[in-house]
Amino acid sequence: QLYRDARECLTLLSQRLGSQKFFFGDSPASLDAFVFSRLAPLLKAKLPNGKLQQHLKSLQNLCNYCTSILSLYFPWDGGEPPASAPRAVGADGGEAEDDPHKWRNQLLSVLVGLAAMLGYAFLSGIVSIQRGSAGPAGRQPIALEEEEEEE
Secondary structure (H helix, E strand, C coil), X not given: CXXXXXXXXXXXXXXXXXXXXXXXXXXXXXXXXXXXXXXXXXXXXXXXXCHHHHHHHHCHHHHHHHHHHHHHHCCCCCCCCCCCCCCCECCCCXXXXXXXXXXXXXXXHXXXXXXXXXXXXXXXXXXXXXXXXXXXXXXXXXCHHHHHHHC
16 A cells, blocks of 8 residues: 555656656746655665665656766766765864864854854843942952942
8 A cells, every 4th residue: 555655656756747847837946846856766775675765767857967066066976076065084084174264264263253242241240340449559449338338
């Protein structure tokens, strides 16, 4: 029953797609992303039971749909990343940093975040600074109530 329902679903998707490039015309929509995320593994993976995979391969427009999306958005065909984004290997065998300014960018991010949190704390009144002048020899100013008592 499950295979029968899956085959029917694939057939209905094939009929809905027809000869269009995407389900809603010439540009992809969220439905295309969803359907592709289900069809591509079914089309490309090695499965122990290939009945459903064979049915999908018989629906040429769905196969072309998957191939088109793979070539358009994943030009390296899901294998190795493209040569335009090489990953260097460091001396310890691990991957070297892709961005030579990674440490600087992380530090700047932390500083901006800290400044934003402090700004919020000051503006919301969580933290406030009261200014007062210290008298000679580090004496603290007298509070208002104490001043009134002395007079």
